[in-house]
Amino acid sequence: NMPRPIIIDCDPGLDDAIALAMALRSPELDVKAITTSAGNQTPEKTLHNALGLLTLMRREDIPVAAGAGGPLMRELVIADYVHGKTGMGNTHLPTPTLKPDPRGAIELIADLLRASPQPITLVVTGPMTNIALLLAQHAELKSRIERIVFMGGGMNAGNTTPVAEFNIFVDPEAAEMVLKSGVPLTMAGLNVTHQALVLPQDIERIRQIANPVAQAVAEMLDFYLPLYLSHPRGLPGAAMHDPCTIAWLLAPQLFTGVERWVGVETKGEYTAGMTVVDYFQQTGNAANVEVLTGINREGFIDLLAERVARY
Ligand code: BDR
Ligand code: CA
Numbered sequence: 001n002m003p004r005p006i007i008i009d010c011d012p013g014l015d016d017a018i019a020l021a022m023a024l025r026s027p028e029l030d031v032k033a034i035t036t037s038a039g040n041q042t043p044e045k046t047l048h049n050a051l052g053l054l055t056l057m058r059r060e061d062i063p064v065a066a067g068a069g070g071p072l073m074r075e076l077v078i079a080d081y082v083h084g085k086t087g088m089g090n091t092h093l094p095t096p097t098l099k100p101d102p103r104g105a106i107e108l109i110a111d112l113l114r115a116s117p118q119p120i121t122l123v124v125t126g127p128m129t130n131i132a133l134l135l136a137q138h139a140e141l142k143s144r145i146e147r148i149v150f151m152g153g154g155m156n157a158g159n160t161t162p163v164a165e166f167n168i169f170v171d172p173e174a175a176e177m178v179l180k181s182g183v184p185l186t187m188a189g190l191n192v193t194h195q196a197l198v199l200p201q202d203i204e205r206i207r208q209i210a211n212p213v214a215q216a217v218a219e220m221l222d223f224y225l226p227l228y229l230s231h232p233r234g235l236p237g238a239a240m241h242d243p244c245t246i247a248w249l250l251a252p253q254l255f256t257g258v259e260r261w262v263g264v265e266t267k268g269e270y271t272a273g274m275t276v277v278d279y280f281q282q283t284g285n286a287a288n289v290e291v292l293t294g295i296n297r298e299g300f301i302d303l304l305a306e307r308v309a310r311y
Helices: 014-023 043-056 105-115 129-137 139-144 166-170 172-179 200-207 212-229 243-250 297-308
Strands: 004-010 029-036 064-066 120-124 145-151 185-188 255-260 262-264 275-277 289-295
Touching: 004 014, 004 105, 014 029, 014 043, 014 212, 014 243, 014 297, 029 043, 029 105, 029 243, 043 064, 043 212, 064 105, 105 120, 105 129, 105 139, 120 243, 129 139, 129 172, 139 145, 145 243, 166 172, 172 262, 185 243, 200 212, 200 297, 212 297, 243 255, 243 289, 243 297, 289 297
Parallel strands: 004 029, 004 120, 029 064, 120 145, 145 185, 185 289
Antiparallel strands: 255 289, 262 275
């Protein structure tokens, strides 16, 4: 089996970093590039973190490029209250040994799509600004995209407002463009990522793995877990939002999902950034998204531990 070519557009971000750790030693995936979005932290910091993560993970061969400086039509909102001042919690990354690609995210992705003999899967774990710009500026390349697998939104669920998930909340207009694009979509929203829980004992299991990437992942989880344990939602562990995208690519059998129509509320007074999932098929709109609804948590943790042990 040929490895599946993917490009990861991310805003690292603690859970983005863990998603990268899972992807970058997975022979099933051929990571063609990492591009960065403004989201969890400023665009300068998410780019710097991506470069440092590739250095830590010894994948300096993968090109990295910076994306848009902020959302299409709104002011940037960051999540430093979740990911810390640098975006990496307390984790100190090595000084990057690689430089960002001068083309920038959109032109780099466009060049890779044009050059690839096979369509490429885009994995999006931050706001969708870069992908919306790509689709707008290079509409002819749509058919070169195999699928977009994204972490964002949720079914009747929010984490930034009562109804909006962070990635969609930051740039709802971009998300709506992507959802309307006609490209096949897989959505890992809060309804599934809130089941992808790392429990305290799982962090200890990862800490037992003697390599620098596993140690960094355990440290990131130490920073991330208390936020979940102290949240009124009452989850017993930390939600591994972004790693669900990579886990689905590696092991789709761990997930359940349904094909449904999904739209993004861009105008709501109280509901901007909400994903509206037509679960009961009341709108008559054709399904545009494979909405992931369930995950085998233990299988997911085994996969995570097994992948970070490969460094
Ligand atoms: C999403 O928002 C970010 O804070 C995380 O990295 C994840 O992509 C979860 O709502
Ligand atoms: Ca993210």
